[in-house]
Amino acid sequence: MKYLSSPNPFSDQTITFGESRRLNNVGVKADLSYVKGKHNAKFGVQIAHTFLTEGFQFGITDPDFNDPASADFRPGLLPLT
DSSP: OEEOOOSSGGGSSSEEEEEEEEEEEEEEEEEEEEEETTEEEEEEEEEEEEEEEEEEEEEEOOTTTTOTTSTTOOGGGGGGO
């Protein structure tokens, strides 16, 4: 699944963001059966793992949103402006 910002990120109001997610499943299954006369035996192994990959992008597009001269200035957001 992907969410993409608009073709011109600077036309988004205040912020622009995007995300992408991917889910991959990997597995192995093995069975062994043994039959002799009226006796039956079956042995098996199953191993599975799911890989989740996520990516997020974020940017502030409004130059006045985090103005250093403002009383609401947040220094942690400065690298994103």
